Structure formats: structure tokens, C-alpha cells
Amino acid sequence: MKKLKLAGSCCVLSLAMAGAPATAETAPKDLVDGLNGIFGQHAGKRASHAKGICAAGEFKPAGEAARLSRAPHFAGDPVPVTIRFSMGGGNPAIPDKTNVTRGMAIRFTLPDESVADLVTISAPVFFARTPEEALQFLLVRKADPATGKPDAAKVAEFSKAHPETTLQGAWLKAHPVPNSYLTTPFYAVNAFKFTNDGGQSVFGRWYIEPAGGVVGLTEEEAESVSDDFLTEDLEKRLAAGAADFQVHVQIAGEGDPITDPTVEWPATRERVHVGTISVSKVTGQDCDGIMFNPLALPTGIEPSEDPILAIRPAVYAESLLRRQQK
Numbered sequence: 001m002k003k004l005k006l007a008g009s010c011c012v013l014s015l016a017m018a019g020a021p022a023t024a025e026t027a028p029k030d031l032v033d034g035l036n037g038i039f040g041q042h043a044g045k046r047a048s049h050a051k052g053i054c055a056a057g058e059f060k061p062a063g064e065a066a067r068l069s070r071a072p073h074f075a076g077d078p079v080p081v082t083i084r085f086s087m088g089g090g091n092p093a094i095p096d097k098t099n100v101t102r103g104m105a106i107r108f109t110l111p112d113e114s115v116a117d118l119v120t121i122s123a124p125v126f127f128a129r130t131p132e133e134a135l136q137f138l139l140v141r142k143a144d145p146a147t148g149k150p151d152a153a154k155v156a157e158f159s160k161a162h163p164e165t166t167l168q169g170a171w172l173k174a175h176p177v178p179n180s181y182l183t184t185p186f187y188a189v190n191a192f193k194f195t196n197d198g199g200q201s202v203f204g205r206w207y208i209e210p211a212g213g214v215v216g217l218t219e220e221e222a223e224s225v226s227d228d229f230l231t232e233d234l235e236k237r238l239a240a241g242a243a244d245f246q247v248h249v250q251i252a253g254e255g256d257p258i259t260d261p262t263v264e265w266p267a268t269r270e271r272v273h274v275g276t277i278s279v280s281k282v283t284g285q286d287c288d289g290i291m292f293n294p295l296a297l298p299t300g301i302e303p304s305e306d307p308i309l310a311i312r313p314a315v316y317a318e319s320l321l322r323r324q325q326k
């Protein structure tokens with residue numbers, strides 16, 4: 001067994017703030033209003049990642065997992081997973097070739113029937129450092145009623161004052177649009193604290209790697225694919241057999257920011273392979289009613305003090321409430 005590197009004293013934080021419902025400045029409701037202000041409110045749909053498709057499979061832990069965390073699914077038999085693949089943003093009719101982040105939300109059913117969620121996107125960075133910055137990012141993109149479009153000058157001014165909010169867009173631009181949900185890499189972006197049976201803790205970030213490799217759409221394919229090609233592709237590929245993702249945790253090094261999801265950690269950081277997700281079948285819209293909760297965590301995995309992570313459950317609950325009401 002490899003020796004586990006311990007988080008430096010720089011990175012071990014009090015968890016008192018984790019899970020706080022909101023910062024003093026930003027209410028979860030304001031963030032949902034911000035999303036609805038851009039995309040509209042669509043009956044029964046999520047305020048973000050409105051378009052999606054559900055799938056089922058299993059997670060099998062790797063031998064290395066238990067040295068990282070005592071989470072119940074990091075040892076023993078495989079556990080079932082419910083997955084929702086999605087397109088970023090609140091437009092339920094967004095064409096699948098649009099260059100936005102994709103989502104992969106995973107619910108693990110643990111041996112005692114409790115659940116743990118992992119909610120990831122297809123870029124290694126988020127577009128805001130704090131809930132307040134996320135809100136300003138959304139507000140500045142709301143269409144001007146006079147033109148029906150966001151004010152480009154205001155967006156440019158905001159980007160100049162907040163350069164970290166441009167990094168996700170730049171990353172997406174620099175990478176091809178994926179040709180399948182099953183060839184897309186997914187990242188949890190926020191850091192979590194992993195603690196093993198010996199009480200050793202490290203901060204890490206989940207990285208989910210498609211076993212068949214990362215493959216983008218060619219320009220020619222992009223011209224001919226249907227608006228719903230990602231769902232059609234998923235059905236076709238899984239009809240031919242299960243597809244795997246390798247699940248890793250990237251370990252924070254000295255000086256890596258634990259609470260800032262706009263900063264990518266160096267690719268040279270150790271990655272621990274913690275298991276394999278096998279996606280076996282499409283289950284239509286059967287997970288639509290679920291609220292995947294980034295802070296539904298098992299023993300052995302705790303949140304970092306990232307304020308974006310802390311506000312997410314309350315934002316998602318507000319979105320759930322609205323989609324249940326309409």
C-alpha cells in the first residue's frame with residue numbers, strides 16, 4: 001500500500017462554515033432568480049441543467065480507495081448508482097452540440113440504503129469564486145428588454161474586473177464539444193476532505209475519466225448531428241453493452257487553493273484511483289424528481305469550506321421547490 005500524503009497544515013480547515021445555507025450577501029433564492037432571469041422558468045424543469053437523461057449502473061471500489069477514505073462504498077461489494085447526464089444552463093431545449101458544460105450527477109446507494117451524491121461538470125473549473133460573484137455573473141447576462149440581448153459592454157466590463165469568471169468559458173473554447181456523454185471527462189470542481197480509517201485526512205477533487213477516452217465531435221459531425229444526439233447516442237452505445245468511467249481523486253498539494261473552484265490544480269498532482277462506474281442502461285426521465293445534493297456525503301468524506309459548495313444545497317432546494325410547484 002502506498003503511503004498517504006497528509007494535507008499540510010495550510011489545508012486543514014475548520015468545517016464550521018460548511019453547509020451554511022447562504023452568505024450574508026447572497027440568498028439562494030437570488031441565484032435561482034438570476035438563472036430564471038436568463039433562461040426563463042420552465043414547468044417542472046431544473047433552473048440549471050434543465051435538459052437531462054437518467055441512467056443506471058454500479059460503482060465498484062478500487063483497492064486504493066480505502067487508503068483515502070473510510071466511506072462505506074470505498075471498500076467491499078459494488079453499489080448501485082443512479083446517474084443523470086445533463087446539459088448546462090436552464091434551457092430544456094438546448095441543442096446538444098452547444099458548447100456549454102455537461103453534467104454528470106451520481107447517487108450512490110450505500111450498503112445501509114442511505115445515499116451519497118456526487119455532482120460533477122465537464123470542465124475542471126467553475127465560473128465564480130463566491131456566491132456573490134456567481135450572482136453578479138448571472139445578473140450581467142440577463143437580456144436588456146430593449147434589445148432582447150445581454151449588454152455586451154457590461155459583460156466585457158464585468159469580465160475585465162473579474163478575470164477568474166472567464167476561465168471556464170476559455171477552457172470550453174479550447175476543448176472540442178464531446179461526441180457522447182460516455183466520452184466526456186467530469187470534474188467535481190469543489191474540494192472535499194477525505195478521511196481514512198486511520199484518521200488521516202487529505203483534501204481532494206473528484207475526477208471522472210471516460211474509460212474509452214475523451215472524444216470530441218468533428219466539425220463535420222457537428223453540422224449533421226440532431227439536437228438530441230447525446231440521448232440517442234447514449235441509448236445506442238448502452239444497448240451494445242455497459243460503458244465505464246474510472247473515478248479518481250486528485251490530491252491537493254502544498255499551496256493549492258482548497259476553497260476556490262475557479263483555479264485548476266496542477267496536472268502533476270497525485271491522482272488516486274478509487275473505483276469504476278459502469279453505466280449499464282438508460283432509464284429515461286426516472287430520476288427527474290431527484291435533487292442531487294453535493295453535500296449528501298457519507299462518513300469519511302466532508303465538505304471543504306468553499307463558499308460555492310456551501311450554498312449549493314440551498315440553491316438546489318429552491319430550484320426543486322419551484323419545479324415541484326409549476
Ligand code: HEM
Nearest residue numbers: 031046047048049084103105119120121134291316319320
Ligand atoms: C453558486 C453556484 C451554483 C449555482 C447557483 C447552481 C445552480 C444550480 C441549480 C439551480 C441546479 C438545479 C438543481 C435542481 O433543481 O435539482 C443545479 C444543478 C446542477 N449543478 Fe449547479 N449551481 C452552482 C454550482 C455548481 C458547481 C460548482 C457545479 C460543479 C460540479 C455544478 C453542477 C451542477 C450539475 C451537474 C447540476 C445538475 C444536477 C442534476 O442532474 O440534477 N453546479 N445547479
